[in-house]
Amino acid sequence: MSPRTEGSPETSAPDLRDRLATVKRLAAEGDSAAARAMLRSLASPDDDFVTQARLARVLSSLPSAGLGAKPLRIAILAASTVDHFADVLRFWLALEGFAADLWIAPFDTIIPSALDVAGPLYAFAPDLIWLFTSNRDVRIEVTDDRSAVDAVAAAVQRTQSLWEALRSRRECTILQNNADIPAIDGLGNFATQTGSSRRNLLRRYNLELAAAAPHGVMLFDLEHLSALHGKARWNDGRYWYHSKHAFAPDSYGRVAFQAARLISALAGKARKCLIVDLDNTLWGGTIGDDGLAGLQLGSGADGEAFVDFQRWLVGLKERGVILAVCSKNEEDAAKEPFLAHPDCVLRLEDFAMFRANWNSKANNICDIANALNIGLDSLVFVDDSPLERDAVRSHLPEVAVPELPADPAQYIEAIDRHGYFETVGLSAEDRERTRFYRENAARAELQGRLSDIGEYLGALGMVAEVADLDAFHLPRMAQLINKSNQFHLTGTRYTEAELARLASQPGHVVRYVKLRDRIGDNGLIAVIVLVKSPRRELLVETWVMSCRVLGRTLEEFICNDIVETARRMSCRTVVGRYVPGPRNRLVAGLYERLGFRGIGELNGGTGWSLAVDRETPALKTHIESARPSMEGAA
């Protein structure tokens, strides 16, 4: 999805009218996919409420059958009017591929709704509970500067109690607004150095709230959104006093867009990889024509802007976004700035793939996706050339291709505003991600040199470390389960707390696998959750693997580990389950390939069974075990 704003100018009212008429005509002719695509191209988070509401109405009238939208149940608790916002939210969620069912608690019933275990909130069975509060809901009673710290702590404690009340009654993610700090404070500028001013109390509250939020509670940065929208127009007293809207309806598009992106990231749908062009994208000029010394990079207005853009890309890489290059160039010339230009910030090793040749960019992008083993819908492509952008858009509609302005000073903003890479947590793996993928490209090269796959796998010298959940690995384990879509047999999602609790229960095994080889360390790349049933079956409740280690006989290795675990736990059978999801066709035939026998329908999926006895043969794998410990499996 690409919001319109940074590229084309605002659509005028009559223009929008015509285009919406076209959308409706397309829908009436039965081409609802085209109608949706057009509506999507018209949508911008910056548009005012009236436009948002119109687009939302039109979208809600289009048939949604057959689109494979993901159902999502969101309960919104608020002490303000949220109905109009809900329409806009539903719209932006639909553009992210969700069929959202929203339940709005009766006005100003946040606490009673949370406490009533038999009430409508829990009957609704939400996937997400959104505590849609504003600064008006944050009570901080303070008499002087000295009591400010305690007063804020008490307010944070009240919010925490509410989270605990919700989480003890329903296991689901909580989205919590922080406080939007009002533009007006009675103390004027002096509010900023007065500990007990409302402005500073709320600033302190927001920081303390962030520190207090446990895993499973996501903060929604309403304060930041209010600044982004413009604080002077964020609060409109007319709508508060007349209809109890907590902030100006014209900000709803922006707020809903940000929320939809965050919710999408929670569902593991954020983009993973940024592919950049080189000439006039990472530096000014063309390396082939202008030579190293002729590039605009480092000095001059454009040169400084390109350096900052490169720094920004390095920052993305360090938080886990994979970088790759796709450029029409001679490879040697294309690499020269990274090796020899004194002001080039990016290094060759910052890129997981480097494709500089004269093939079409769409082909190169497909190659990059294949080599990195990620979906096209995980990619963002950045190129200064409108022709290349259009070509990629038309050939590969799944790839996000943001409009780029002519001025490099605006590149960062033009990409950042889309929120492609929203994340809901960071793990140690994130910083290393580009290295993992770069090493994979090196493995692919090794494979190309060796004709026989067995020879290649042997030459890799793979060693796996298998161990049960511990506090150190817990964040990465939860992240892997929640971000995996393709190699995920049952589609389960767990918070860290749920995973840790499962591991502590008798008859449960929650285990990770790390893999290293001659070329590098792949890190923690697989998690299994096994549950022993009363009938002495070992159920494979969850099995996820990073797609960057496919085709290395790791599936066989893990299967052997499961069988061995079953033996140790005195189970007679291993029972696996495949639950079809939108993106896990990859593993539909996994259990059959591993020698399991189909046992028909099982809990919303297909069941597969493998008898375990002394004779159950170990499957052939090229991976050796470096098992650090065997405890905790019983």
Add this chain to the structure above:
Amino acid sequence: MIDPGIVRGRLNQVFREVFDEDDLQIFDAMSAADLEEWDSLSHITLVLAVEKEFRVRLNAAEVGKLDNVGQMIDLLARRATA
């Protein structure tokens, strides 16, 4: 003062867009009772759309009174700035 006839045409367009009904026809005595979808929530959307179309900011007292189309046209003819 804008010609009430012009106001009427523009207001009719606003109604069609807010209620997403391409052939909706407004009339002076028309009120929320005449349009199933005209409830307190869509009334707010309607007022916001009117404010945008006529580039006015209406205060709470004025908005409270806007419950039939004739009153709206009168008010907008007096208050509209463009």
